[in-house]
Amino acid sequence: MKRIKVSNNVIRRLPRYLRKLDELSDAGIDRISSGELGRQMGLTPSQIRQDFSCFGEFGQQGYGYNVLALRTEIAKILGMDRNFTAVLVGVGNIGHALIDHFSFSRYGFRLVAAFDVKKEVVGTNIGDVPVYDIRDLRGDVAEMKPDIAVLCVPRTYANTVAHTLLDTGVKGIWNFTNVELDIPETAMVIENIYFSDSLLALGYYLSERIDEMEARAARKRL
Amino acid sequence: MKRIKVSNNVIRRLPRYLRKLDELSDAGIDRISSGELGRQMGLTPSQIRQDFSCFGEFGQQGYGYNVLALRTEIAKILGMDRNFTAVLVGVGNIGHALIDHFSFSRYGFRLVAAFDVKKEVVGTNIGDVPVYDIRDLRGDVAEMKPDIAVLCVPRTYANTVAHTLLDTGVKGIWNFTNVELDIPETAMVIENIYFSDSLLALGYYLSERIDEMEARAARKRL
Numbered sequence: 001m002k003r004i005k006v007s008n009n010v011i012r013r014l015p016r017y018l019r020k021l022d023e024l025s026d027a028g029i030d031r032i033s034s035g036e037l038g039r040q041m042g043l044t045p046s047q048i049r050q051d052f053s054c055f056g057e058f059g060q061q062g063y064g065y066n067v068l069a070l071r072t073e074i075a076k077i078l079g080m081d082r083n084f085t086a087v088l089v090g091v092g093n094i095g096h097a098l099i100d101h102f103s104f105s106r107y108g109f110r111l112v113a114a115f116d117v118k119k120e121v122v123g124t125n126i127g128d129v130p131v132y133d134i135r136d137l138r139g140d141v142a143e144m145k146p147d148i149a150v151l152c153v154p155r156t157y158a159n160t161v162a163h164t165l166l167d168t169g170v171k172g173i174w175n176f177t178n179v180e181l182d183i184p185e186t187a188m189v190i191e192n193i194y195f196s197d198s199l200l201a202l203g204y205y206l207s208e209r210i211d212e213m214e215a216r217a218a219r220k221r222l
Numbered sequence: 223m224k225r226i227k228v229s230n231n232v233i234r235r236l237p238r239y240l241r242k243l244d245e246l247s248d249a250g251i252d253r254i255s256s257g258e259l260g261r262q263m264g265l266t267p268s269q270i271r272q273d274f275s276c277f278g279e280f281g282q283q284g285y286g287y288n289v290l291a292l293r294t295e296i297a298k299i300l301g302m303d304r305n306f307t308a309v310l311v312g313v314g315n316i317g318h319a320l321i322d323h324f325s326f327s328r329y330g331f332r333l334v335a336a337f338d339v340k341k342e343v344v345g346t347n348i349g350d351v352p353v354y355d356i357r358d359l360r361g362d363v364a365e366m367k368p369d370i371a372v373l374c375v376p377r378t379y380a381n382t383v384a385h386t387l388l389d390t391g392v393k394g395i396w397n398f399t400n401v402e403l404d405i406p407e408t409a410m411v412i413e414n415i416y417f418s419d420s421l422l423a424l425g426y427y428l429s430e431r432i433d434e435m436e437a438r439a440a441r442k443r444l
Contacts (some may be wrong), residue, residue: 009231011426015419019402078422079429093319098417107421108305147428172428174421180241188432191424195320195415197237199329199396200300204233204412206369206394207301209411 006054011049014074016041022054033064066089080108086174087141088150089161091116094176099126112144128144137161141168148172149191155179228276228334235273236296238263243293246262256287302330308396309363310372311383313338316398317374334366359383363390370394370411377401 020041024032034045039161048192052070055077075081083106085151086109088095095114104111115134116122123131131138141149149165151173158177165173172189181190242263246254246367256267263270276294277299297303308331310317317336326333330418338344345356354362363371363386371387373380380399387395394411397403403412 012419014426015416018422019416019418020422023402077426079425080422082425082429082432084425086430093322097315097319098259102417107418108425122353142240148424155404171431172424174424179283180245189424189427191420191427193415193417193420194237194241195324196241196329197234198413198415199239199331200237200302201233202238202370202394202396202411203301203304203306203330204299205413206306207304207410209393210304 010051010054013043014078017051018071018074018078021067021074025071026066030067031064032067036153040167044138075108078108082108082148084109085144086111086148086150087144087146088114088152089116089134089137089165090151090153090157091118091121091126092152092154095150096126098150098152099129106176109148111150112146115140124210138164138168141165141170146170148174150174150176159183232276234272235265236300239273240293240296240300243289243296251287253286253338254289259287297330300330304330306331306369307366308333308370308372309368310336310351310365310374311338311356311359312373312375312379313340313343313348313386314374314376317372318348320372320374320398331370333372334368335362341366341426360386360390363387363392368392370396372396372398374398381409385430 007160020037034048038045039044044147052065055073086104088099088111091099091114095116099114100109109131109202113131114126114130114131115137121131124131135180147170149170149172151160151162151165155177156185158175158179159182160171162175162183164189166183172186172191173181173183175190175192178194180192183190242259256270259265260267260270274287277295308326310321310333313321313336317338321333321336332353336348336351336353337359339351339356343353346353348440369392371392373384373387374384377399380397380401381404384395384397384403385406388410390407392410395403395405395411397412397414400416400418402414405412
């Protein structure tokens with residue numbers, strides 16, 4: 001695929017488009033205008049056209065977008081057809097929840113193994129995912145050559161494990177440790193899930209909402 | 223506090239500033255220029271000055287920012303001093319992990335109760351958080367009047383529970399269900415943690431990285 005540099009904002013919107021297109025498709029809608037898509041997503045039609053133009057031409061003037069074709073293109077742009085493989089390190093609550101409930105395959109990833117330290121879980125299978133001893137992490141991962149690792153270890157181990165993964169040639173980390181890893185962007189693709197950032201944003205919007213409500217109430221009293 | 227409309231991009235950067243300032247403070251650094259802060263965060267100095275100017279003046283020309291003072295201001299903007307209260311609904315793996323490992327208090331939220339359906343867990347305490355029967359959700363929440371609810375129920379129950387919470391006057395939902403809730407923005411502040419969006423973004427950046435590596439390898443072979 002030819003690659004042009006696309007802004008992070010556009011890339012972050014692609015999964016949202018995907019969810020929306022899946023929803024439309026589930027509802028039996030097979031064509032949508034940029035105007036209608038924008039209305040449903042809180043974006044302007046021109047922003048939508050501009051987003052998609054980064055990757056080529058998907059729509060047709062006066063005809064709109066074919067929902068399934070657009071969905072296929074976006075999935076391809078996101079690499080969902082590349083059969084990425086993943087291992088998960090740290091089968092605590094979060095790790096366990098991801099193995100049990102998160103559909104990696106739906107997003108183009110195959111979860112091939114998990115690693116943990118606890119005797120009770122090492123050697124078992126969770127669903128169809130085998131759990132190996134974390135002491136074998138280096139050797140096993142070097143052999144398995146997964147594309148990414150899902151990092152769910154306690155925060156004190158985050159950087160040590162991340163560096164082991166880097167050494168063994170893992171190309172990306174999906175980081176649930178809430179620790180900023182000290183690995184440069186050039187060495188590895190790192191995607192962080194910071195629960196705190198999300199909760200703090202919620203706190204901001206909530207404060208704003210409460211202030212507005214109070215200001216309205218105050219105006220009424222005048 | 224006087225409120226001006228601030229762009230979502232700026233708001234989303236505030237928690238990142240907060241993390242960076244905590245890190246600087248932990249390292250004993252008490253003053254930083256916008257240039258150095260920008261370098262460490264991958265932002266331009268003018269972007270940083272512009273971000274902070276949305277909320278007033280924090281820095282001094284030629285002097286830089288006082289790390290602690292700036293941290294205090296950002297915490298205030300994010301509502302961290304407002305003593306928000308929260309309940310958590312659905313003590314599965316994710317819910318359990320949040321109660322056990324996520325420091326709500328660190329971000330200005332007090333987690334006062336959890337709700338679940340399972341007999342083994344109802345009536346127990348997890349840490350210092352009591353778990354109540356989800357059948358009492360409506361009555362209990364109406365009485366407790368929490369500011370937000372952390373929604374961790376299975377996806378099939380997401381909208382039902384969300385509407386119950388809305389009915390009882392909860393003002394915000396931190397949504398871990400991976401379901402887009404059918405509640406309008408005007409009725410409630412909803413902050414979604416979409417694991418899939420994050421993994422798909424990782425897939426994009428990974429694809430880009432792999433394509434670049436292959437292109438480089440191909441050029442070498444020529």
